[in-house]
Amino acid sequence: MADLDIAAVAQRSGVPASTLRFYEEKGLIASVGRRGLRRVFDPGVVERLALIALGRAAGFSLDEIALMFAPDGRPRIDRQLLAAKAQELDRTIQRLTAMRDGLRHAAACRAPSHMECPTFRRILRAAASGAMGERTRRVAPRPRK
Amino acid sequence: MADLDIAAVAQRSGVPASTLRFYEEKGLIASVGRRGLRRVFDPGVVERLALIALGRAAGFSLDEIALMFAPDGRPRIDRQLLAAKAQELDRTIQRLTAMRDGLRHAAACRAPSHMECPTFRRILRAAASGAMGERTRRVAPRPRK
């Protein structure tokens, strides 16, 4: 496959050109050179972008993702790190699950006011005590306009 | 219970004074008046803050939360809205669950390179296609310093 210009990469990966430049600046991807001013990319960059998207979806920051590539550019995926992130996700899932069940209950509950519903009050106390939501974390990548 | 000054509210609710001023400016809470320059709050504000924390934990934005209070200040909780949010949370949970399982697999997988693992490649394609992560959404409230 021939080399790609930025528009081709954008088209194949679904990542906007502006983001590709931004990622290059951050060192997440690299162009193989220039044709005049224009960046020329190896087709392999598309897979790399998929890897980056995966990392984002898993909740890694761009900086964290950058660390997952060895200086030679090959992925250097640390299984411990993955396991840790899996555990973090698991905690988030539990938190969200509790939240979802609480919301469902609140939506279904027929108490005249939510404040009179014991379940609601219990959830409220949990939220107030900060038991939910230790760390704000962006979840889900690529806001795709 | 006597009225509270901002420090007392902060202490009882766990919400920093700077945030309380910010919330007041946004119209999320209100002080009952001033003593000199200083804000004086009704003790009820603490419960209201708990409600706000709950909304945040459920993934509502401050603006959305503001809409959940009637002009008179009483909570006006829309059951439909709650159900919708519950559903949204459910989708997020499913997405995160898939991610978590993928991460676990990747962490455990003994293929020499992740790229040679069919499971990993499947997840990768999902991430690349944007199947995961439609909307970036902050999850979990109160980054608490």
Add this chain to the structure above:
DNA sequence: GTGCCACTTCAAGTCGACTTGAGGTCAAGT
């Protein structure tokens, strides 16, 4: 050969939820 327009750079803007800092006020304790 020439005009168009996709590409380029660089600075600045955006979004949400706050925090921080400078400079000012004043209630209360000594």
Add this chain to the structure above:
DNA sequence: ACTTGACCTCAAGTCGACTTGAAGTGGCAC
């Protein structure tokens, strides 16, 4: 009366991941 320091206001800064805009360049179809 004086000092202290908790409170006040208002503007600006922060964080992450990008996007947007202005101004410039040059590859390529004609």
